Amino acid sequence: MVEYDEHAQALKKINPAAYHDLVLTEPKHWSRAFFTTEVKCDIVDNSLCEAFKGRIIEAKCKSIYSMLEDMKIMTMTRMHTQRDACARWRRDCGPRIIKKLEENRVGAIYYCIIWNGDAGYEVMDKGVKYVVDVFKRDCTCRRWQLTGIPCIHAISAINYRQDDAYDYVDECYKNTKFLAAYQNMMMLVRGEKFWKKTYKEAPDPLPARVNQRTSEGASGSVGETPIASAALGTPISHGSLV
Known part of the structure; x- marks a missing residue:
């Protein structure tokens, strides 16, 4: 907390505007001085989310079924590979924790x-x-x-x-907590060929996105006064310029 106050006052002297913008966000979201000590994490950035997004970047480009299938395989594989990795630990905590402790x-x-x-x-x-x-x-x-x-x-x-x-x-x-996080197995899923048929009517596709621009010759919404385009000579409403 003392270091936070020192650096905050230093920033205020150097750039008052930057200090004002900074304190608009509660420091508990970006300063370790205000982080809770219950979760045992001092990460300031969003690396965990970015790492997960990086793992599914190819799956996100596929259809819903294919995307979920890829994510299932990724998760299923990770569950047992993490358990196997834990069995090779030299101590009762992981190699990254050992590295930090030795540092x-x-x-x-x-x-x-x-x-x-x-x-x-x-x-x-x-x-x-x-x-x-x-x-x-x-x-x-x-x-x-x-x-x-x-x-x-x-x-x-x-x-x-x-x-x-x-x-x-x-x-x-510790390894006991680590193994507890990966102890459960994912349920297996048969191929689409073996799925039970419901004989229900397939849902309609989502409606196509409607072009929000006012069509040529239309009056537009209330308050939208059509103006002439100097280059094309076509009427354009004020709303289409936003």
């Missing part, structure tokens, strides 16, 4: 630690003091609370306790 380990050994005799630690980082509580699993920087992965200050405190930092990773990243 946070870098430099953690150089911090000055002051222990309060219980679960609290004061961690000095470049002259700035952070407070870590290993039992509550929180740090002043809020990265541990946001992501569920011990931050560099938390790892310093955990190392001081001679504990394993992997034991402090949130349960949502």
Whole structure:
């Protein structure tokens, strides 16, 4: 929150108009300082949605049935490939979590630690003091609370306790939760040849899109005064210019 206030005031001095436009949107939608700590996610952009859209970009160009069939195959394949991948994990959390945790380990050994005799630690980082509580699993920087992965200050405190930092990773990243997300199987679907016939009348296709422009010679809507086109000499209503 302190860093948010500092950067917000700096932006306000540099460009007041930009600051005004920025605060029109609630900061909980774009600033980590206001993100909830319940979902264990600090992603600011929309990468998850974009990644999914990228996977179905070819299927989206097909008819409804073909599109859903492609999405079903993609999902069905992913369910078992993810389970197989989990079986190859070296620890009880995935390789991406391990990578982030190892990145946070870098430099953690150089911090000055002051222990309060219980679960609290004061961690000095470049002259700035952070407070870590290993039992509550929180740090002043809020990265541990946001992501569920011990931050560099938390790892310093955990190392001081001679504990394993992997034991402090949130349960949502563990293999038990991962397998629970992919434990269900998709129901198989027979080919169209074997579908039960309903003998009901097929629905009519959607009506063709009507051209909204006023046809030549028509009076148009109320308030639309026809004007002459200088180039073509055909009447054009004001509404067609919008």
